[in-house]
Amino acid sequence: MSKPLHSSVKPSLIVRSLQPENQETPIQFINGDTIDPNLFYRRNHFSYPLLTSSNYWLPINGSVEIPRLFSMQEILNIPSKMIKLVLECSGDKRGLFEPKVFGEQWQKGAISQGYWKGVPLRALLELTGIKKGAKEVVVEGFDYGKRTDSDQVYSFSRSLPLDKALHPDTIIAYEYNNQPIPLKHGFPLRLIVPQWYAMASVKWIKQIRVIESEFQGPFQVIDYVYYPNRENNIDTLPVTTINVNSTIQKPLDREVLTTGFHFINGIAWTGNGVIIKVEVSTDGGKSWSDAKITNQKKGNYEWISWTFEWPALEKGEYTIMTKATDSFNRTQPASPFWNRKGYGYNSVDKIKIKIE
Structure with missing residues (x-):
């Protein structure tokens, strides 16, 4: 059998960059289904913003009947829902x-999972009303800075088509795993968009704007595009939408095992x-x-x-591979869909093992 991890040893995040901070989950050592x-x-384009919930207000404006400024207390008083879901960076793998x-x-660790609690975005939009002709909902974060391709300062902003914004499970979250969202994951409010890669789940929400055109921000039309x-x-x-995918957690790639029965x-x-x-x-x-x-009942x-x-x-030496199939009969391909910015990798997973 594979050797168990010694009880006194604890996994830690794997650093990819420090400024801005980007670190991945040690997915091979995760045993549960919440992280x-x-x-x-942690995935960031800029430095962390400094925010407190005590003086926080959420504006919703643009193509709405009644522009509103929601206090945290108003948001907390709206009926909430809790959703357990995967958040995967589109650059995972x-x-x-x-x-x-x-x-x-x-x-393989730009993916995590847990319980998010908040209010449906549609509940807030119903309180403001949406004007006829509205097409997209833009969510802007408090994080900002200069991009490598421009001297201009941008905030991280993304849009959702109206039908996705009004999906009953698209929520404005304020808790993660029954605690206030940590600062590094979007405190005090984070958009949570099920089924889509996590760039859609904007952190540190600054404002929400309903527009009648297609949003042209750089994180919409330059980044997060398949080239x-x-x-x-x-x-x-x-x-x-997240591609069908799988990851081998144990054994580890290039691990040496003895002959016998092992669990993959x-x-x-x-x-x-x-x-x-x-x-x-x-x-x-x-x-x-x-x-x-x-x-399977998840x-x-x-x-x-x-x-x-x-x-x-x-x-001998062995190549172990896995592939998943979903209910739409989509299966992981033998080769990934190559694209210039490296999004959506979902080729069959593989590791090499030596048996001695």
């Missing part, structure tokens, strides 16, 4: 692309639908077997855990 805030991955791409070289061609911008697509464990997730099957290959993809899904927005018992009875 402690201290181990939740970027470091695995071949040919290599520029950007934070995330491995499938190296030399031009033909056939670009916006980054939205991991997680799998998707944007739309649910995971219905996870397959494992221990011979580099020549043959595949079904893994056991250990928590909700629509969560990852599932899976396990596979492997009789490793012969010494």
Whole structure:
């Protein structure tokens, strides 16, 4: 069997950059299905803003019938809902692309999961009213700074089409795992958008604006866009829904094991639908077997855990691979959809193991 982690040793975040702070979850050492805030991955474009909830107000303006300024107390008094869901950075696994791409070289830990509590965005928009002709809802964060491609100062802002903004599970969250959202994850208010990559879940909300056109901010039309061609911008697509994906958590890549029976464990997730099957290959993809899904009853927005018992009875080197299939019959591809900025990597996961 694989060696257990010594009880006195605790995992920590894996640093990718310090300014701005970008750190990934040690996903290979996560056993539960909720992530402690201290181990939740951190993705930033700029420095952290300094905010307090005592003097916090949320403006909603633009193409609305009655512009409003909501106090925190007003927001807390609106009926809330709690949603358990995956938040995955669209650059998760970027470091695995071949040919290599520029950007934070995330491995497999730019993904975390937990319980978010807040009020539906639609409840706030119903209180302001939406004018006829409204097309998108722009959410602006308090984080700001200069981009590498411009001397201009920008805040991090993203838009949602009206139907996604009005989805009953798109919420303005104020708690994570039954505690106020930590500063580094969006305190005091964070947008939570199920099914989409986490760039849509804007942190440290400064204001919400309803517009009658397509938002043209740089984090909408320059970043978080699939550029499938190296030399031009033909056939670009916006980054939205999370791709079907899986990750092997144990054993570790390049781990040396003894002959015997070993459990291969991991997680799998998707944007739309649910995971219905996870397959494992221990011979580099020549043959595949079904893994056991250990928590199929989970909700629509969560990852599932899976396990596979492997009789490793012969010494040698092995390539272990996994692929997940969701309820829309989407399966992880053998090769990822290469794109210039390195978004949405979801090729079959693989590790190499040596049996001695």
